Each structure stands twice: as C-alpha cells, then as structure tokens.
Amino acid sequence: MFAEKASSNAAEWSVSDLAGALKRTLEDAFGHVRLRGEVSGYRGPHSSGHAYFCIKDQNARIDAVIWKGSFSRLRIKPEEGMEVIATGRITTFPGSSKYQIVVEALEPAGIGALMALLEERRRKLTAEGLFAAERKRALPYLPRVIGVVTSPTGAVIRDILHRLDDRFPRQVLVWPVRVQGDTCAAEVxxxxxxxxxxxxxxxxxRPDVLIVARGGGSIEDLWGFNEEVVIRAVADGSIPLVSAVGHETDWTLIDHVADMRAPTPTGAAEMVVPVRAELVATVQDLSRRHVESALRVIERRRTDLRATARALPSSDALFAPKRQRLDLAAAKLGPALILNKRRFEDRLSRIARQLTLSSPASRLAEFRARLAATDQRPREALHRLVLAKADKTKNAGQRLQVARDGFLRAEALRLRQRHESVQGVAERLLPALAGQIQRKRLHLASASKLFGSLNYKSVLERGYALVRDADGRPLRSADAVGDGQHLALEFADGTAEAVGGRGLLKVSKPLKQKASVAEQGALF
Incomplete structure (x- = not known):
C-alpha cells in the first residue's frame, strides 16, 4: 500500500517530453565544442546531401552529421581515417536515443594531417594516370592569345603583364578568381x-595557352590548388597549361598535372612567349643567310648552265640523222602503197567468190530440202508423246485408286475405335451422374430443413408475434412505441392492427395476409 502511494507521487513523463528535456539539457550544458578525433565510417554524402559518419579515438566514438548547407561550405571534406578537428554543437536524436555532434566546420588536425592527406591524394591521382608524362602537351612557340587564371587585384597579374610586354606583347584574357579561401578551388x-x-x-x-598563377603562402593558403576538382579540370582540358602557384620551393598537385611548371608567375610569362628582340634578330640573321645562300645557288646554277650549253651539239648535228631517215621513208612509200593495193584487190576477189557460193537462192533451196525431209517427224513424235502421257496418266489413276481405298479402310477402322471408346465413356458416365444427382438431392433436402428451422415463421407458430410500425419497420423494445402510434402485429395465422400507448395496447380487427418469408424483425 505504501509503495503504491509513493509511486503515484512521481511526475509522469511522455517519451517525447523526456527526450526533449534531455536534448535541451545536453545542448545547454555543452553548446559549441571543438572535437578532435579520427573520421570513421564515412561513405560520402547521402542522396539527400547530408553526410553521416563517426569521430573516434582509441577509447570512444561519437556520431557526427554534416547538414547539406554546411557540407558545401567546408574547405576540407572528410575522408576515411583522416584526423580532424570538428567544430559544432552537441545534440540528441530522439528517434534512436543517441547523442551526436552537428559539425559546422572541419579542419585537419595540424600540418602533419594536411601533408598526409596531400600525399594520399597524390598517390590516388597518380594511380589514375593523371600525372603521367605522356599526357603532357608541348607549349605553342608563339601563342596569339594567353589566358590567365588569377586574382585581378594582386601583384601577380601585374608581374605577368609587365613581363609579357617586355618580351613579346600578346593579347591576354584574365579570368578573375579567388586564389585562397573556401571557394578558391571551385572558382579555379x-x-x-x-x-x-x-x-x-x-x-x-580562345586562348592558345593558359597560366594558373598565385603568389607564395602557407600550405593552408595554397590548399585550393590541391583540391581534386582543380586537378581533374586541368586533366580534362585541351589547352596547354602552365602552373605558376607559389614560389619555387612551393609544390602543389596542380604542378604535377600541368603541362609545364614555372617557379614564379614571372617565369611562367617567360615560358609562354619568346623575347621579341631576340626573335627579330634571329629572323634577320636567317633572312640574310637565306639571301646569301640563294645568291650562291643561283651563281652555281649559272655556271653549270654555261658548262652544259658548251657540251650540247649544234642544231644541224641533231637534225641531220632525222632528215636522212625521212628521205629513206619517202623513197619507200610509193612501192609500198602499190603493193598494199594489190593485196586488198586479191582479198576482195576471194570474198566475192564466197558470196556467190552463199547466195540467198542457194540457201533457200537448201532449207526447202531439209524441211521436206523432216515433214513427217513432228507428227510421229507428237503421237508417241501422247501415248506416253496416256500410259502415265493411267498408272497414276491406278495408284490413286489404291491409295483412296487404303485411306477409306483406315478411316473406317478409326471411326469404329472412336465409337467403342465413346460407348465405354457413356456407360461409366450414367452411374456417376445418377450418384451426383442423388448427393445434390440429399444436400438440398438438408438445406431445406435447416432453412425451415431458422425461418422466423416457425417462431411465430410457437405463440410469438412480430411488431411493426406504420412504415413496416420492426420494433425491438417497448421504448420505441409512442402514444397513439399505429402498430401492425404479425401472428402465425395473420396480421392485426393496434394502437400503442404507455401501458396500453388496443388491438383492432385482424387482417388476413401472410408475411413474406424474406422479412425479418424482432420477436416478442
């Protein structure tokens, strides 16, 4: 008894109220914290854009979540096994009775962690072949347009433009970007x-060559040029690119993937264009040497031509044999034409004699003789063909008669077999049908008896009556009867009208009519 009273004095909590109170207590006690540990269980952002993982050390672990809006602003993205310092607030998740840290900022735990992350990323991209030497392209000797990706307000762009003007002025397109900070990598x-x-x-x-430039700084300042998105953008590009990030001792991943690395932004300007004065001097020297060489060639060819002209024979010496050959051919031409004429006359005579022997009259007489000799042959051949066809047709008819008789006998046998099979089935079917009808008749009699026992008419025959109101609805209690209400009383042998009241039931002359078997109601 005492235990029941003591338990009744304790305040009752709902699950939601208790979870909310624990959440407020935990958030008020800790608020924002900086948590150092190792990233565990990170599998990349969820389809919703949020990131879920754990931060652990050698003895404990805490669930962590980065909401979608905060994840896109992180300068350093979490990676499996990475030691980080997470800044956020401690809260609970009532749906699973867990506490967690909502991360708002993330940074590596010291320079050593950054260098380890950088080395791991370098090994990964090297394995993909992005730093291979065969991927690198040669720079154009004299580009028409130079694209520069850098900050428009720093000293870097001024150094590049000044150096280009000194060496060889070219058209320059500057794409302004932030060269450090959270948005640096995306903008580059x-x-x-x-x-x-x-x-x-x-x-x-379109630029013929690109320069990505930035002044010196710490590893954190240059970290944007180590991001994977920048490396892949350089690898996917088709324009040769020169990396000029930091001083000569500063190395970033963009230096490995670029087609050329410059120690300084000024050095990048020197790499992409030659010195105009030196180029002009070289061109002039080459032009002078070309003219001198051409003059020497012309003089040598003139000397060779004179020597060749002296060695050539005169025109009379060249044409004298040809003239002699022409005179000999002219002397032989007349006799050769006369001989050729005689040969063609003999040939024409032979052809005329052959035509006389093969005249149309002689050919016609020959054909008439051949036709007379073959007059009776077609008639005899046709008669023999008709007799052969008749014999063949007679033999085919006999074979068809034999085949038809065999087919009719086979069909008659098959029909007798089918008739015997049908008779056997009919003899088995009649007893089965009679048995089925008998079972259905017994089932119908049983259902009829059950229906008679459940019919409300059988209850009326035992002395009960069915009370209905004026609309024919059955009344199941005395409270449903109003004063002066017209009632219909159904008995087993007919129906009577009545007027109801408190403690009074006046029955009028009964009406002789039978209720439908389907009607149901309350029995009194």
Whole structure:
C-alpha cells in the first residue's frame, strides 16, 4: 500500500517530453565544442546531401552529421581515417536515443594531417594516370592569345603583364578568381573549364595557352590548388597549361598535372612567349643567310648552265640523222602503197567468190530440202508423246485408286475405335451422374430443413408475434412505441392492427395476409 502511494507521487513523463528535456539539457550544458578525433565510417554524402559518419579515438566514438548547407561550405571534406578537428554543437536524436555532434566546420588536425592527406591524394591521382608524362602537351612557340587564371587585384597579374610586354606583347584574357579561401578551388576549376569551352571562332578568342598563377603562402593558403576538382579540370582540358602557384620551393598537385611548371608567375610569362628582340634578330640573321645562300645557288646554277650549253651539239648535228631517215621513208612509200593495193584487190576477189557460193537462192533451196525431209517427224513424235502421257496418266489413276481405298479402310477402322471408346465413356458416365444427382438431392433436402428451422415463421407458430410500425419497420423494445402510434402485429395465422400507448395496447380487427418469408424483425 505504501509503495503504491509513493509511486503515484512521481511526475509522469511522455517519451517525447523526456527526450526533449534531455536534448535541451545536453545542448545547454555543452553548446559549441571543438572535437578532435579520427573520421570513421564515412561513405560520402547521402542522396539527400547530408553526410553521416563517426569521430573516434582509441577509447570512444561519437556520431557526427554534416547538414547539406554546411557540407558545401567546408574547405576540407572528410575522408576515411583522416584526423580532424570538428567544430559544432552537441545534440540528441530522439528517434534512436543517441547523442551526436552537428559539425559546422572541419579542419585537419595540424600540418602533419594536411601533408598526409596531400600525399594520399597524390598517390590516388597518380594511380589514375593523371600525372603521367605522356599526357603532357608541348607549349605553342608563339601563342596569339594567353589566358590567365588569377586574382585581378594582386601583384601577380601585374608581374605577368609587365613581363609579357617586355618580351613579346600578346593579347591576354584574365579570368578573375579567388586564389585562397573556401571557394578558391571551385572558382579555379570553373575558370579552366570555361577557357576550354570557348569556341575557336567565337566572339571572344580562345586562348592558345593558359597560366594558373598565385603568389607564395602557407600550405593552408595554397590548399585550393590541391583540391581534386582543380586537378581533374586541368586533366580534362585541351589547352596547354602552365602552373605558376607559389614560389619555387612551393609544390602543389596542380604542378604535377600541368603541362609545364614555372617557379614564379614571372617565369611562367617567360615560358609562354619568346623575347621579341631576340626573335627579330634571329629572323634577320636567317633572312640574310637565306639571301646569301640563294645568291650562291643561283651563281652555281649559272655556271653549270654555261658548262652544259658548251657540251650540247649544234642544231644541224641533231637534225641531220632525222632528215636522212625521212628521205629513206619517202623513197619507200610509193612501192609500198602499190603493193598494199594489190593485196586488198586479191582479198576482195576471194570474198566475192564466197558470196556467190552463199547466195540467198542457194540457201533457200537448201532449207526447202531439209524441211521436206523432216515433214513427217513432228507428227510421229507428237503421237508417241501422247501415248506416253496416256500410259502415265493411267498408272497414276491406278495408284490413286489404291491409295483412296487404303485411306477409306483406315478411316473406317478409326471411326469404329472412336465409337467403342465413346460407348465405354457413356456407360461409366450414367452411374456417376445418377450418384451426383442423388448427393445434390440429399444436400438440398438438408438445406431445406435447416432453412425451415431458422425461418422466423416457425417462431411465430410457437405463440410469438412480430411488431411493426406504420412504415413496416420492426420494433425491438417497448421504448420505441409512442402514444397513439399505429402498430401492425404479425401472428402465425395473420396480421392485426393496434394502437400503442404507455401501458396500453388496443388491438383492432385482424387482417388476413401472410408475411413474406424474406422479412425479418424482432420477436416478442
């Protein structure tokens, strides 16, 4: 008894109220925290855009979540096994009675972690072949247009433009980007892809070479040029690219994938264009040497021509044999024509004699003789053919008669077999049908008896009556009868009318009519 009273004095909590109170207590006690540990169970962003993983050390682990909006703003994305410092707030998830940290910022745990992450990413991209030497392209000797991806306000772009003006002025297109910070990698990758997407014959000329430049800085400042999105944008591009990020001792992953690495932005400008003065001097020297060489060749050819002209024979010496051959041919031409004429006359005479022997009259007489000799042969051949066809037709008719008789006998035998089979089935079917009818008759009699026992008419025959109101609805209680209400009482032998009241039931002359077997109601 005492235990029941004590338990009744304790406050009752619903599950939702208790979970909410624990959530508020935990958030008020801790608020924002910085948590150091190793990323575990990270499988990339969920289809919703959120990221779920754990942060652990050697003794414990805490669930962590990064919402979609915060994940897109992270400068360093989580990776499996990466040691990080996560900044966020501690809260609970009432749906599974767990506490977790909602991460709002993420950074590697020191420079050593950054270098380990950088080395791991370098090995991964090297295995994919993005840093292979055979992928690198040669820079154009003298580009018409140079694309520069850098900050428009820093000293880097001024150094590049100044150095280009000193060496060889060229058209320069600058794509302004942030060279450090959270959006650095995305902007640099977009700029590289944008330059590569330009049409060669578009309104803005497409660069022949690209320079990605930035001044020196710490590893954190240069981290945007180590992001995978920048590396893949450089690898996918078709325009040769020079990397000029940081000083000569600074190395980033873009230096490995670029077609050429420059120690400084000024060095990149020196790589992409030659010195104009030196080029002009070289061209002038080559032009002078070309003219001198051409003059020497012309003089040598003139000397060779004079020597060749002296060695050539005179025109009389060249044409004298030809004239002699022409005179000999003219002397032989007359006799040869006369001999040729005689040969053709003999040939024409032979052809005329042959035509006389093969005249149309002689050929016609020959054909008439051959026709007379073959006059009776077609008639005899036709008679023999008709007799052969008649014999063949007679033999075919006899074979058809024999085949028809055999087919009729086989069909008659098959019909007798089918008739005997049908008779056997009929003899078995009649007893089975009689038995089935007998079973159905017994089942119908049983159902009829059951229906008679369940019919309300049998209850009326035992002295009960069915009370209905004026609309024919059955009344099942006395409270349903109003004063002066017209009632219909159904008995086993007929129906009577009555007027109801409190403690009064007046019955009028009974009406002789039978209720339908399908009617149902309350029995009194």
């Amino acid at each position: 990758a977009a700029a590289i892809r944008g330059f590569n997407a330009m049409k060669p014959d578009g309104p803005i000329p």
